[in-house]
Amino acid sequence: MIQMVGVSKLYQNGVAALHDINIHIEKGEFVFLIGQSGAGKTTFIRLLFREELPSTGQIMVGGRSIIRLNRKEIAILRRNIGVVFQDFRLLPNLNVYENVAFAMRVTECAKNDISRRVPEVLDLVGLGHKSGSMPAQLSGGEQQRVAIARAIVNKPMVVIADEPTGNLDPETSWDLMRLLNEINKTGTTVLVATHARDIVDVMRKRVLALENGRMMRDDTGGGYDENKNNGLLL
Numbered sequence: 001m002i003q004m005v006g007v008s009k010l011y012q013n014g015v016a017a018l019h020d021i022n023i024h025i026e027k028g029e030f031v032f033l034i035g036q037s038g039a040g041k042t043t044f045i046r047l048l049f050r051e052e053l054p055s056t057g058q059i060m061v062g063g064r065s066i067i068r069l070n071r072k073e074i075a076i077l078r079r080n081i082g083v084v085f086q087d088f089r090l091l092p093n094l095n096v097y098e099n100v101a102f103a104m105r106v107t108e109c110a111k112n113d114i115s116r117r118v119p120e121v122l123d124l125v126g127l128g129h130k131s132g133s134m135p136a137q138l139s140g141g142e143q144q145r146v147a148i149a150r151a152i153v154n155k156p157m158v159v160i161a162d163e164p165t166g167n168l169d170p171e172t173s174w175d176l177m178r179l180l181n182e183i184n185k186t187g188t189t190v191l192v193a194t195h196a197r198d199i200v201d202v203m204r205k206r207v208l209a210l211e212n213g214r215m216m217r218d219d220t221g222g223g224y225d226e227n228k229n230n231g232l233l234l
């Protein structure tokens with residue numbers, strides 16, 4: 001589903017954000033990406049949906065190289081990858097329904113499909129009753145769930161979340177992780193960049209650990225710290 005071969009990223013200011021990354025994520029996996037602030041997690045994510053290009057190396061998504069794509073192909077890639085940002089990035093002047101519908105409109109979906117699918121995903125994230133609310137009227141956890149609804153509305157192959165619990169209290173963070181786990185159980189590949197040590201330790205998923213732009217660890221069923229093995233399965 002996702003493959004990086006020899007990927008490095010040197011930003012124009014000379015910062016080497018990623019160095020010789022080689023990873024392979026299969027369809028249907030749930031993967032945590034961990035690492036200290038500045039380790040390269042966001043850069044890793046931005047490369048996957050073509051917000052940045054690597055300086056060297058090859059990136060494949062869904063069996064295709066994403067390095068040389070035209071605008072139309074980039075749009076198709078982004079339809080296949082739902083991204084959830086830490087700061088939600090909802091459109092403030094649109095209500096919950098319209099925020100989610102917007103993601104379908106930009107991919108030129110038929111009106112009928114939009115009016116059928118949007119209520120379906122809002123129910124899935126537990127926000128069916130808030131579809132007329134504006135983002136500013138929602139709690140942080142609710143806004144984040146709208147962001148998830150928007151990320152999954154086009155039935156992407158992959159959902160990527162960049163520190164989705166960064167602004168949430170512990171209980172709401174767990175609700176959100178359970179939701180991502182449910183999405184994963186439907187066959188969607190899920191990649192979550194996080195600092196949430198307790199969540200990583202309990203969920204026991206595959207853990208990729210970045211340190212100064214290098215992939216230092218790739219553990220199946222791993223914890224936040226190396227060799228920590230006292231978690232419970234969710």
Ligand SMILES: Nc1ncnc2c1ncn2[C@@H]1O[C@H](COP(=O)(O)OP(=O)(O)OP(=O)(O)O)[C@@H](O)[C@H]1O
Nearest residue numbers: 011013015017035036037038039040041042043044
């Ligand atoms: N657009 C950019 N231009 C130049 N340098 C950048 C850019 N974006 C990130 N960097 C640098 O690249 C390195 C990796 O940053 P990145 O945002 O990928 O880390 P991160 O692991 O996501 O950190 P955090 O947990 O704080 O979000 C850092 O040194 C950062 O300063």
